[in-house]
Each structure stands twice: as C-alpha cells, then as structure tokens.
Amino acid sequence: MNILGFIFTILMIFSIITNNLYLKAKNETIFSSSLNGFMKASRNLNNNFEKEIFKNLKTNNEKKEKILSKTRNINILNAKMNLYPLLDKKKSENAEYYNLAAKLIKELYKESDFYQEGFEFFLLDRIILNDKNTPSLDRIDLNNSKFQKIYYKMLKGSKTYNIPSFLDYFTIKEKDFKIPIKDASFELLKCAFSTDLAYKIKNEQLVNPVNFENISTFISNEKYSTLFDYSKRAQKIDSFLVGIDKETNIQILKR
Incomplete structure (x- = not known):
C-alpha cells in the first residue's frame, strides 16, 4: 500500500508538472501568435495609410487643377x-x-x-x-x-x-x-x-x-427663390482606416 501510494503521488506530481508545462507552452504560443498578428495588422494599416495619403494628394492636385481652370461641372x-x-x-x-x-x-x-x-x-x-x-x-x-x-x-x-x-x-x-x-x-x-x-x-x-x-x-x-439652397452643403463623413491580419483576424482601427 505504501508503495502504491508513493507511485500514485509521483504520478500526480508528474501530471501537474506536465499540465503546467503544457499551459505555459500554450500561452506562449497564443502570445506569440497575437503579437505576430498585431505586427501584421500594423503593417497592413500603415500600407493602407500610405495609399490614402497618395490618393488624397492626387485628389488635391485634381482640385487645384480644377480651381486653376476656374470652371466646374454641373451635376x-x-x-x-x-x-x-x-x-x-x-x-x-x-x-x-x-x-x-x-x-x-x-x-x-x-x-x-x-x-x-x-x-x-x-x-x-x-x-x-x-x-x-x-x-x-x-x-x-x-x-x-x-x-x-x-x-x-x-x-x-x-x-x-x-x-x-x-x-x-x-x-x-x-x-x-x-x-x-x-x-x-x-x-x-x-x-x-x-x-x-x-x-x-x-x-x-x-x-x-x-x-x-x-x-x-x-x-x-x-x-420661388426661397425653395433653393444657396450654401455649399458639404457633408462631413467620418471615415476609418483598418489594418487586418487574416490569419488571427486581429484588426486595428485608425480614425
């Protein structure tokens, strides 16, 4: 009985140590995966940000050309x-x-x-x-x-x-x-x-x-003059840039 009890105790200790090692390894894997996903999402966000800056520069240049031409299209x-x-x-x-x-x-x-x-x-x-x-x-x-x-x-x-x-x-x-x-x-x-x-x-x-x-x-x-609007009526729309890592589905938003 004493030998069996000793063996059972050893097995319990081994099981606890093994479980702790497994949880530690799992947590490290999750942390590593999350960190990797965050870095990928950050890179994706930066790429999108650079694209948006380039698009805005192009739009601003087009607007400047329109202003210089002193004409506009009626829509x-x-x-x-x-x-x-x-x-x-x-x-x-x-x-x-x-x-x-x-x-x-x-x-x-x-x-x-x-x-x-x-x-x-x-x-x-x-x-x-x-x-x-x-x-x-x-x-x-x-x-x-x-x-x-x-x-x-x-x-x-x-x-x-x-x-x-x-x-x-x-x-x-x-x-x-x-x-x-x-x-x-x-x-x-x-x-x-x-x-x-x-x-x-x-x-x-x-x-x-x-x-x-x-x-x-x-x-x-x-x-009929009061039926018309004489303002620019420019509507401001909130927009966000999004960076995504498809593997971990981690998303980063930037306003």
Whole structure:
C-alpha cells in the first residue's frame, strides 16, 4: 500500500508538472501568435495609410487643377426636386413647391408624343395620395393603366428619343427639401425664374468656386427663390482606416 501510494503521488506530481508545462507552452504560443498578428495588422494599416495619403494628394492636385481652370461641372443629380414635402398637407408653402414641380414635369415632357395636357397635375395628385411610407417614386401607383404606362416611360427615359428620366430630376426622401442652386438643372431654373435668369445662373454655376452672392442677388425677389439652397452643403463623413491580419483576424482601427 505504501508503495502504491508513493507511485500514485509521483504520478500526480508528474501530471501537474506536465499540465503546467503544457499551459505555459500554450500561452506562449497564443502570445506569440497575437503579437505576430498585431505586427501584421500594423503593417497592413500603415500600407493602407500610405495609399490614402497618395490618393488624397492626387485628389488635391485634381482640385487645384480644377480651381486653376476656374470652371466646374454641373451635376443635376445633386439638385433634384424632393417631392416628400408634398405629402405634408399642413404646410401652406407646399402650394408653390407643387406648382414648380408641375411646371418642371411639363417642361421635361411636353415635346414627347405620349404627353397629355394636365398629366403633371394628375401625377402629383397621385403621389400626394400615397402615404409617407411610399418607398420610392418607381413604386407609385397611378390607379390608371394608361397613365401608368406613360409614367413608366418617364421613369425609364430614352436618350434615343430625347426623353429625360424622371428620376434624374425628382426624388422622394425625408430630408434635404431645398434645392441646391449650384447644381440645379437649366430646365428647373427656367421654370422657377425665366430663361434670361436661367442663363445668368448657369454662367455662375460654371464658375469655380460658385459665387452664391451673385446668384442670390439675381433672384432675391423672385417667387420661388426661397425653395433653393444657396450654401455649399458639404457633408462631413467620418471615415476609418483598418489594418487586418487574416490569419488571427486581429484588426486595428485608425480614425
């Protein structure tokens, strides 16, 4: 019994020592792997950082070239009429917004063979009847098969037949109700003001940077002037650089 007890004690001690050695080796392996992963992620982050610096330098040079040229491109997709305010029937100023939208629809499609006099009012009234949960303009139900086909032609547009896409000029979303004047389309400017003023504003839109004071001076007393936004409206977006080691899935973020 004493010999068996002694052997059992020796085995227990050996087992404890072996287990401790295994845990130590495992911890060292984990530490080594984590350190290696961290170093790889750091290198990946530095590489991404250098790429971002190079990209910013390239962008800044392009911006400088644009400024030196004193001209800019007008992007009408940044200045669509937002029809969402028409869904709020309590606002009295929506009458002006409604009228301007109707004028623009007619201006865009009056030369198309499918256009019918007064269709713009029918379309806007149907949009107003849709509730605020309407996901997008391409889901509007006109409850009239003939007019629905016309509306689909407007949505799609056609470069061949010179039919503009409705979605290039109108949107529906719960923010940004005012129209950025710096990118407003010539058709919209002509409907809101006059052909002469539209040309004057277009000339100012092409100048880099845009002189908003000149534009506001032109149209300060005009009926639809309050529907436009005269600011740069530059939106700041938070961005992060990420370094990743794919083997250990260790990630490092840098703002």
